[in-house]
Amino acid sequence: MIDDELSVRRWMRLVETRHPHRPPRVEIDLFDQAEQALESGRKAERDGRINEALRQFRVAAREGVGDSLLLLAGLLVRTGRYAEALDWCLRAEAEGFCEAADLVARCRTALSIPFPERAGASSLPDHTPAALATAPVALETEQRAAPGRGIGPTASADLGLTRRLKALACTLPLHELDHHKAKLERLDASVYQMAEIAMHIIDQVTIAMDFDTGVVHEVVEDRVTPFVASQAPDRASSEHRRVARWVLEKLIYAGTVDRVFRHVYGEIDADGAYQRHTFDFKLIREVPGTRGEIYLRATDEAINVLVGALDTDVESAQVAAEVKLDNLINRGQLEDARIAAEQARYRTVQYGEMLRQKLDATRRNMRVVDWEHDLPEMLDRALAHIEGRFKVEHAILRNITEARDGSDDPGHKRRAAELVDIVTDCIRRHTQLQSRLQSARGVFRAEQDRQQFSGPPQRAALDLHGQLLKPLLEMAVSEAVGPLETFFRFASGVHRPDVAALPALVSMLLRPTADRDPTAGPVVVPEVDSIPDDRRFTDEHRRRAAALLDLGKEVRDLGSLLREAADFDDDLPVLVALRAAHACSPGIGAAASREQHRVLLAVPVGRPIDPEVAGVSGDDLLLTTAEVLTAAADEPGASLKESA
């Protein structure tokens, strides 16, 4: 009630200063009477005679004297007579007292009359014929005033201001980057737009944030460095990377041990006093991964700054974004649609993050989660939400795929393809989320088995979480210190004081330092087994075969060569035969590139080798060697002719 009184007084003062001569001084008795009634009404109100004051105000208000309408309405609201108050408020509004809009809103809330219907006239008391006449005017005024003012008490308007102030604060770290970029040593940072780089980093972190993990520092740097490079292409790439790392660090480390950005803002509280509050926020958080590594995640604040929807409900904003997208596609404005789709994806990520926190809570400690009502409801809501999103997104996907395939403009095609990618990604994220949601109840049952079904306590003991940890966390820091110190002292056992024993101390101090061997010890020479030689042809075989086949200008048949080779052993003829067979199509190109001067050539004679030597059979060959000439193209041909 106190705030009502205060606000009405404020209006009174306002009206008095603003409309000092509002009622024209008409020389009518009725008017004078009304003036007197107003005066006595004010006096009665000051003296606390409410009913008397109401009576006098009503007389004055019928004639519309001064601010009597507002006074009456205010008093009626304070005494809880909302129906009558509403009527007078509407009249006051019609008279041009725009302050009455707030009172109207309050009356409507109290009477739970919905705003859009504007059915005020039906609920008006019958002793106010004037109100009916002015109702249409009042409705117009109201429609103007209501949406901005909100329906709650006046504090709600301030809440909107607070939210905007907080949203504004979230952008401050980005601006400060540009102010402080001169702090980068040995570097002219004026060409870099730090705020843009920061936005880009937040983008990258947000997109890379999956359901479980975030993204590691190096990956972010890798992805952002090209963007930095495009701002100053002539600088060194190491510098680009340094700038990227600097911006990333500035986004993570806010300079305090808590690593939060802190913003002080003020608001008018319920008592009308100005109160300063601190708003702590982070843009990029470091979170631990499963194997002890550190990941980066974008916070809700950062996502909000990025998306630009600074004060909206997650769910409704997503719906809005998607409806907008549908519209855009129907009109063929794909570029705009792409931006909207990206926003929808940010929303999806944000929503996933919110649900992940709730599910994690469930898994860890079922006693702090209400499994009877809250959580099942939340799971159902989330599943319903995902179901809806699936429908919308699949519809969008179908539409864009059609748009992509049907479009002739390559630009449209490309943009539609990007859009398809984005929406596919959204669907993938929803699927992930859904599988988590479905497993949640299983987690509950498992935890219930583990935590719930245990025998009755054998001995009285405290519930450490509920009876100690939670109350202590709720206490102010300065109060909680005492009990926590006590717990620490008694829970951590006995301290063993150090007692210096003189003999031990002396011997420790006098002990010579052990000489450390400067070398790392003898080098061990490993014993290496030789590889067994299981080749069929030894180096001796190869050498002899080469000697046999080095024919110069001479032409010989294979049979005679084989017989000559058979004098050495049984394997040499085989090697000779293989090389001869290979010479049927000599690798002249390879020989030329290896700078061999001669190649072996073979031409079949047309009769078998007779007699068979060392198991080698087949057509007899004529063999010779030819010189390889690299000068002209027709030279190898010439040497071939020569051998024939």
Place this chain on the structure above:
Amino acid sequence: MNRPDVSDAEQAARLVGMGLRGRQVPDRDVVYRDLVLRYQQDEVFAASVDAIAEGLGLAVLDVTRRSGIVLAAQSGSAFEIKMDDYARQAKLRERRDTEKVLHGIAHLAVAALSFPRPDDLANDQYVGRVSVESVDLVVRETCRLLDERAHRDSLNADPSAEEPELERAWRAYQRRPEVAATKDSRRNSDSTRGMVSRALRWLADRGLLQAVGEEDDEVFRTTSRYQIHVRLLASQAAFRELLELGVVPPPTGSGLDIATGPQI
């Protein structure tokens, strides 16, 4: 001349000395086991052990086969552990109270997670397991619920800028980062996980917890001594202070026996 039986006094003092060495347990030491058995069976010996401990500024909490002799330091004795010493390494630029509260919460949360239910704390056979991650997550979750409740209860739940000393403990914990990389990519000890990790290692150094598995896993299991400390002393004393502050209502008929804990 009536000579006092010096050997008995020596034996009793030896048992007290065993209790000061946190990592010794009767199951691994025949002498210790015999002394524990004698304490349990010989009333005269038990009285002399209690007297020696009393004289040193210690109190005998319990003597069992599993835990050995469990000693607690009386306030003001040479064996007392002070939070100021523990939190001394904390940076002075931060408000000391906040640092102490965060360290205290880390220790309390370790106990709360080691013995999640009253049964577990009461059951001598129960062995709890804790890891750095789970402790931090539990506290964070509790903080999140308190945060949600604060938002539900009032229009503006942000802390006042004019009265920083009235800041709630959960807010201080929630604001502190979980992990933070230092320049040489080590874990930062100022983060909450750093604090929890320190608490666990510190307790393990005193033989109150035992590391399980690989060292890097940072998983610990509780010992019988830790359970006795928490059950008989720490939780009772802290709860009594909360009662005196009027933060929690006194237990009604649930069988909680606050007064029977040893008064130290």
